[in-house]
Amino acid sequence: MNSDRREPNYLLTEKQVADKSEIARRFYEARTRLNANVDKADNILVKRFSNLDHSTYLESTIPAKYKELMGMVASACLRCDDCISYHIIQSYRLGVTRVEQEEALNVALIVGGSIVVPHLRRAYELLSELYG
Amino acid sequence: MNSDRREPNYLLTEKQVADKSEIARRFYEARTRLNANVDKADNILVKRFSNLDHSTYLESTIPAKYKELMGMVASACLRCDDCISYHIIQSYRLGVTRVEQEEALNVALIVGGSIVVPHLRRAYELLSELYG
Amino acid sequence: MNSDRREPNYLLTEKQVADKSEIARRFYEARTRLNANVDKADNILVKRFSNLDHSTYLESTIPAKYKELMGMVASACLRCDDCISYHIIQSYRLGVTRVEQEEALNVALIVGGSIVVPHLRRAYELLSELYG
Amino acid sequence: MNSDRREPNYLLTEKQVADKSEIARRFYEARTRLNANVDKADNILVKRFSNLDHSTYLESTIPAKYKELMGMVASACLRCDDCISYHIIQSYRLGVTRVEQEEALNVALIVGGSIVVPHLRRAYELLSELYG
Amino acid sequence: MNSDRREPNYLLTEKQVADKSEIARRFYEARTRLNANVDKADNILVKRFSNLDHSTYLESTIPAKYKELMGMVASACLRCDDCISYHIIQSYRLGVTRVEQEEALNVALIVGGSIVVPHLRRAYELLSELYG
Amino acid sequence: MNSDRREPNYLLTEKQVADKSEIARRFYEARTRLNANVDKADNILVKRFSNLDHSTYLESTIPAKYKELMGMVASACLRCDDCISYHIIQSYRLGVTRVEQEEALNVALIVGGSIVVPHLRRAYELLSELYG
Numbered sequence: 001m002n003s004d005r006r007e008p009n010y011l012l013t014e015k016q017v018a019d020k021s022e023i024a025r026r027f028y029e030a031r032t033r034l035n036a037n038v039d040k041a042d043n044i045l046v047k048r049f050s051n052l053d054h055s056t057y058l059e060s061t062i063p064a065k066y067k068e069l070m071g072m073v074a075s076a077c078l079r080c081d082d083c084i085s086y087h088i089i090q091s092y093r094l095g096v097t098r099v100e101q102e103e104a105l106n107v108a109l110i111v112g113g114s115i116v117v118p119h120l121r122r123a124y125e126l127l128s129e130l131y132g
Numbered sequence: 133m134n135s136d137r138r139e140p141n142y143l144l145t146e147k148q149v150a151d152k153s154e155i156a157r158r159f160y161e162a163r164t165r166l167n168a169n170v171d172k173a174d175n176i177l178v179k180r181f182s183n184l185d186h187s188t189y190l191e192s193t194i195p196a197k198y199k200e201l202m203g204m205v206a207s208a209c210l211r212c213d214d215c216i217s218y219h220i221i222q223s224y225r226l227g228v229t230r231v232e233q234e235e236a237l238n239v240a241l242i243v244g245g246s247i248v249v250p251h252l253r254r255a256y257e258l259l260s261e262l263y264g
Numbered sequence: 265m266n267s268d269r270r271e272p273n274y275l276l277t278e279k280q281v282a283d284k285s286e287i288a289r290r291f292y293e294a295r296t297r298l299n300a301n302v303d304k305a306d307n308i309l310v311k312r313f314s315n316l317d318h319s320t321y322l323e324s325t326i327p328a329k330y331k332e333l334m335g336m337v338a339s340a341c342l343r344c345d346d347c348i349s350y351h352i353i354q355s356y357r358l359g360v361t362r363v364e365q366e367e368a369l370n371v372a373l374i375v376g377g378s379i380v381v382p383h384l385r386r387a388y389e390l391l392s393e394l395y396g
Numbered sequence: 397m398n399s400d401r402r403e404p405n406y407l408l409t410e411k412q413v414a415d416k417s418e419i420a421r422r423f424y425e426a427r428t429r430l431n432a433n434v435d436k437a438d439n440i441l442v443k444r445f446s447n448l449d450h451s452t453y454l455e456s457t458i459p460a461k462y463k464e465l466m467g468m469v470a471s472a473c474l475r476c477d478d479c480i481s482y483h484i485i486q487s488y489r490l491g492v493t494r495v496e497q498e499e500a501l502n503v504a505l506i507v508g509g510s511i512v513v514p515h516l517r518r519a520y521e522l523l524s525e526l527y528g
Numbered sequence: 529m530n531s532d533r534r535e536p537n538y539l540l541t542e543k544q545v546a547d548k549s550e551i552a553r554r555f556y557e558a559r560t561r562l563n564a565n566v567d568k569a570d571n572i573l574v575k576r577f578s579n580l581d582h583s584t585y586l587e588s589t590i591p592a593k594y595k596e597l598m599g600m601v602a603s604a605c606l607r608c609d610d611c612i613s614y615h616i617i618q619s620y621r622l623g624v625t626r627v628e629q630e631e632a633l634n635v636a637l638i639v640g641g642s643i644v645v646p647h648l649r650r651a652y653e654l655l656s657e658l659y660g
Numbered sequence: 661m662n663s664d665r666r667e668p669n670y671l672l673t674e675k676q677v678a679d680k681s682e683i684a685r686r687f688y689e690a691r692t693r694l695n696a697n698v699d700k701a702d703n704i705l706v707k708r709f710s711n712l713d714h715s716t717y718l719e720s721t722i723p724a725k726y727k728e729l730m731g732m733v734a735s736a737c738l739r740c741d742d743c744i745s746y747h748i749i750q751s752y753r754l755g756v757t758r759v760e761q762e763e764a765l766n767v768a769l770i771v772g773g774s775i776v777v778p779h780l781r782r783a784y785e786l787l788s789e790l791y792g
Binding site for chain 6 (some may be wrong): 397398437438439440441444445448451452
C-alpha cells in the first residue's frame with residue numbers, strides 16, 4: 001500500500017541551524033566536502049540509492065518529523081554518530097521539541113542498551129546547542 | 133526534560149488480536165510460556181529492566197503509537213523477528229493503519245539494507261493476517 | 265564511475281537447484297509464499313529497493329559470481345541464514361566451485377569470528393547437498 | 397603476556413547434561429549432525445580457527461568458568477541462541493551456579509538492551525531445565 | 529534468583545588512574561563534560577537506566593572484577609571504544625592484572641573476529657599506559 | 661576442501677601507496693604505532709589469530725584481489741573505517757580498478773543500507789586520493 005508523498009515543510013534552513021550549533025555546522029561542512037567526491041564519481045547505483053533514501057522520509061501518512069525520529073532511533077541502535085546528528089537536525093528543522101527528541105532517544109536507549117550511552121551523551125550535546 | 137506519562141488506550145485486547153492472527157496467537161503463547169520461567173526466577177534486575185522498558189513506551193509527548201513504530205524500526209534494523217512482531221501488534225492495537233506500518237518498515241529497509249528483507253517478508257505476513 | 269551491466273548467464277535454473285537440494289527447495293518455497301504478500305501490497309518503495317538490489321548483482325566489471333560471494337560474506341558477517349543460503353545458491357548457479365564457496369566462507373569466519381560458526385555449519389549442510 | 401593453559405576440569409560429561417535437559421540434548425544432536433559435514437570437508441582454515449577457539453577458553457589466569465560466562469555475555473549481546481546455549485551448558489559443566497548465570501545474563505541485558513530479551517527468555521528456559 | 533549486592537572495593541581512585549594514563553585522563557574529562565548536559569536535562573528514564581546499569585556491576589556472587597571484564601568483552605564485540613576503555617579502567621581499579629585483561633580480550637577477539645582488531649590495538653595502548 | 665595458497669603479487673609497496681595518499685599514510689602510521697604495543701605483549705593467541713587472518717587472504721582458488729574486496733564489503737557492512745581503508749588499499753595494491761572498488765562498495769551499500777553511507781563517503785575520499 002502506498003501513501004501520497006511530498007517534500008516536508010522545514011521551519012529552518014540548514015544555514016539557520018549551522019548558525020545556531022557548532023556541531024551542526026561541522027556536520028554540514030564535512031558532509032559537503034565528502035559528498036563532492038561522491039558526486040564527482042557519478043555512480044548510478046549510489047544515486048538511485050540516495051533518491052530512494054530521500055523518498056523514504058518525505059511527508060506522507062506518517063508525518064515527516066516522526067519518520068526522522070524513527071531514522072534517529074534506528075541510527076542510535078546501530079550506533080552511527082553521523083546518522084544520529086543528521087536525524088536530530090532534520091527533526092529540529094521540522095519543529096520537533098526537545099522533549100520529543102529525548103523521548104525518542106529513550107526508545108533507542110532501552111532497545112539498544114548501555115552500548116548506546118556514549119552516543120546518547122554526544123546527542124545531548126547537540127540537543128543543548130540546538131535548544132540551548 | 134520529562135513528559136507526562138500514562139497507559140495508552142488500546143483499541144483491541146491481546147485476545148482480540150490473537151483471534152484474528154495465527155502469528156500473533158503463537159507469539160503470545162510462546163511469550164507466556166517462556167515468561168513463566170523468567171517470572172519464577174524473580175530476578176530483581178530483570179524486573180527493573182522490564183519496568184523501565186514498559187515506561188518507555190507509555191503515552192507521552194510522542195503518541196504511544198509512534199513510539200511503538202520507533203521500536204519496530206529499531207527491531208527491524210537489529211533484525212529480531214520476535215521484537216518486530218511485538219511492536220507491529222502493539223501498533224495495531226493502538227490504531228496504526230497498514231499504510232503507516234508499511235511506511236515505518238520502509239524506514240527500516242532503507243536504514244538497514246537488504247539484510248532486513250527476510251524480516252520484512254515475515255512482517256508483511258503478519259500485516260496480511262492483521263489487516264486482512 | 266560506472267560499469268556496463270547485464271543479466272548474468274546462469275548455468276542452472278532455480279528448479280534444477282531445488283531438485284538437487286532439499287534446503288534450496290524449502291528456501292524457494294518459503295520465499296515464494298512470503299513474497300506473495302509483499303507483491304500484493306505493491307509498495308512502491310519496496311519495489312524500487314528490490315530493483316536496485318537486483319541491479320547491484322548484475323554481471324559487470326566484477327563478474328556476477330564474485331558479487332554473489334561478496335553478498336554471501338556480508339550476509340554471513342551480519343548473520344542472516346536466509347541471505348547466506350540465497351547467495352550460496354546464486355553463486356552455485358553461476359558456476360562457483362565448492363572450494364571457492366569455502367574460501368569465501370573463510371573470509372566471513374575470520375572477519376566475523378566464532379559467532380559466525382553456527383551459520384557456517386548450516387552453510388556447509390547446503391554445500392553438501394549442492395556439491396554432493 | 398601469556399598465561400599457562402590447561403583443559404578445564406568438567407564436573408559433568410556432555411551426556412550427563414543431555415540426560416538432564418532436552419534443550420541441551422537437541423543442541424548436541426544438531427551440532428553433531430552439522431559438524432559431520434564440516435569435518436568431512438576438512439578445511440584447514442576452519443580447523444585452525446576451531447583450535448584457536450578451543451585454546452581461548454582453556455583454564456588459565458582467568459578461571460575457565462568465567463571465560464565461558466564472558467563468551468555467553470558476548471553471544472547474548474550479538475544475539476546468537478546457539479552460542480548462548482553452548483556457553484550456558486559449558487558454564488554449567490564447570491560448576492557455575494544458577495545465580496551466577498543470571499548475574500552474567502544481567503550484564504548482557506544492560507549492555508545489549510531489550511533486543512536481548514527474547515534470547516534471555518530462551519536462556520531462562522534452558523536454566524530451568526539444567527538447574528530444575 | 530538474586531544475589532546480595534554491594535559497592536566494590538576500588539584499589540585506586542579515578543584521579544589516580546588519570547594521573548597514570550593520558551588516555552584514561554582524556555576519557556574521564558570527555559565523560560565529565562558530556563555528562564553535564566545529560567545531568568542538566570534530568571531525564572527520569574535516563575536516570576533510571578543509569579541506576580540499573582550501576583546496580584548490574586556491583587560486587588555480588590560474581591566478583592565485580594569479572595563483571596567488568598564481561599562488560600569489556602561485550603563492548604569489544606559490539607565495538608565501542610569508549611565502553612572498552614571504561615571497563616578496562618574499572619577492571620584495573622579492581623585489581624585485574626594485565627594478563628587477565630589480555631585473556632578477556634582474547635575471548636572478544638575469537639567471538640567477534642578481525643573486525644575487533646582495530647579496537648584491540650587501541651585497548652593495548654591503554655593497557656600499556658596503565659600497566660606499562 | 662582446500663586450495664593451494666601463496667603470497668599475492670603486489671603491484672605497489674606500502675610506501676608507494678603512502679606517498680600517493682595522505683589517508684593511507686596516516687593509516688599505516690597509526691597501525692605501526694599501535695601494533696608496537698601489541699607486538700611487545702607477544703600474546704600467543706593474538707599471534708595465532710593474526711597468522712590465520714593473513715592466511716585467509718592469500719592468493720588461492722579465489723584471486724587475492726577478490727578476497728580483499730570481500731573483506732572490504734564485510735568491513736563496510738560491519739562499519740569499521742579502519743578495516744575498510746585497509747582492504748581498499750590492499751585491493752589497490754593488487755591492481756583492482758576504481759570501477760571495481762565502487763562496484764564492491766555498491767554491494768556493501770545495498771546489503772547494509774544507509775547506515776553505511778557515512779563510511780561510503782569516507783571510502784570515496786580514499787578512492788579519490790588513490791585513483792586521483
